[in-house]
Amino acid sequence: MKRVSLLLAVALGLATAVSARPAVIECWFVEDAGGGKLAKKPAALLLRQGAESPPPRPDLAPERYLKVHDPAGTLQAAFRQYPRDAPAPRCEMSLYVPLPASAKWLSGLTPEQSCPRALDGTWLMVSMSSPFLSLSSLLRPQSEPQPEPALITMATAVLTVFTHTPTPRIRIGQDALLDLSFAYMPLTPKAATSLAPGPPPFGLEWRRQHLGKGHLLLAVTPGLNGQVPAAREGAVAFAAWDDDEPWGPWTGNGTFWLPAVKPSQEGTYLATVHLPYLQGQITLELAVQSLSGPSLEDGIGLFLSAFLLLGLLKALSWAAAYLATQNPTEKKLE
Numbered sequence: 001m002k003r004v005s006l007l008l009a010v011a012l013g014l015a016t017a018v019s020a021r022p023a024v025i026e027c028w029f030v031e032d033a034g035g036g037k038l039a040k041k042p043a044a045l046l047l048r049q050g051a052e053s054p055p056p057r058p059d060l061a062p063e064r065y066l067k068v069h070d071p072a073g074t075l076q077a078a079f080r081q082y083p084r085d086a087p088a089p090r091c092e093m094s095l096y097v098p099l100p101a102s103a104k105w106l107s108g109l110t111p112e113q114s115c116p117r118a119l120d121g122t123w124l125m126v127s128m129s130s131p132f133l134s135l136s137s138l139l140r141p142q143s144e145p146q147p148e149p150a151l152i153t154m155a156t157a158v159l160t161v162f163t164h165t166p167t168p169r170i171r172i173g174q175d176a177l178l179d180l181s182f183a184y185m186p187l188t189p190k191a192a193t194s195l196a197p198g199p200p201p202f203g204l205e206w207r208r209q210h211l212g213k214g215h216l217l218l219a220v221t222p223g224l225n226g227q228v229p230a231a232r233e234g235a236v237a238f239a240a241w242d243d244d245e246p247w248g249p250w251t252g253n254g255t256f257w258l259p260a261v262k263p264s265q266e267g268t269y270l271a272t273v274h275l276p277y278l279q280g281q282i283t284l285e286l287a288v289q290s291l292s293g294p295s296l297e298d299g300i301g302l303f304l305s306a307f308l309l310l311g312l313l314k315a316l317s318w319a320a321a322y323l324a325t326q327n328p329t330e331k332k333l334e
């Protein structure tokens, strides 16, 4: 490749040390209620389950109580570094419609004219966000809830994208490394199609959102030929699948590297992983801290000392006022 993109295959070792939590993520199903309004209904995702049957949730409609089949183990892996005592991430889900990517440089991903019939039917896009995790997953629910003791709908995680550093804070002049992991399990096994075994081509793009407009910083299409826009601002991505299974699931790394960050590079970053008719996107907030100016911690320190000083001054003036009001009464008593 003539791009400044580095293709690195890194063994992920997902099988090791998968944390035992969380089992259930409470979520909101958000849909358009018409008239520019959104309706929110409670939902829950069962991520992990032992031998016992799922706990009954009479408060949820069966189609919004989802038992997630996650062949790549990505949702569990995403929570591996999640602090035990941190609040659960905010979770929302909505209906998703498979569409080809609009960018010309991604047209090679969907050479066939129409969306394969296998993708027909319901799709859900789940988004989770917290200071420790930003995650997006495309779920394919089964059409009928399982008549288990608890009514629950099975759903397969087809494409999942996440980062452990949703709010990176980088000192001015330092390099920013924005981590991004993803996983894909095709709905139609490649064995059943004419495609060659092994991980498929994909598209990765990183954008910065500025004044409502996305600026493309980096675009790569590992495994595809064709022109992609040149990388900007010296950006590099580690865009590669980590494993070489013939039929999937596959996990990949799309970590983004921006050299010597400047204050103007602060802002919202959008990372998108493209597979045929499916897109997984997450956002990150990059803060650039100045060297001369106070960092947040210093800022808090300054604020606290100012606060204490103010308190002291107040106490002194209160004492002075007290003395001033005391004196006349003392005089009166004399």
Ligand SMILES: *[C@@H]1O[C@H](CO)[C@@H](O)[C@H](O)[C@H]1NC(C)=O
Pocket (backbone or CB within 6 Å): 008, 010, 011, 012, 179, 181, 238, 253, 254, 255
């Ligand atoms: C992805 O690649 C970057 C750069 O090599 C590395 O630092 C990071 O640990 C990798 N992420 C995973 C999950 O392996």
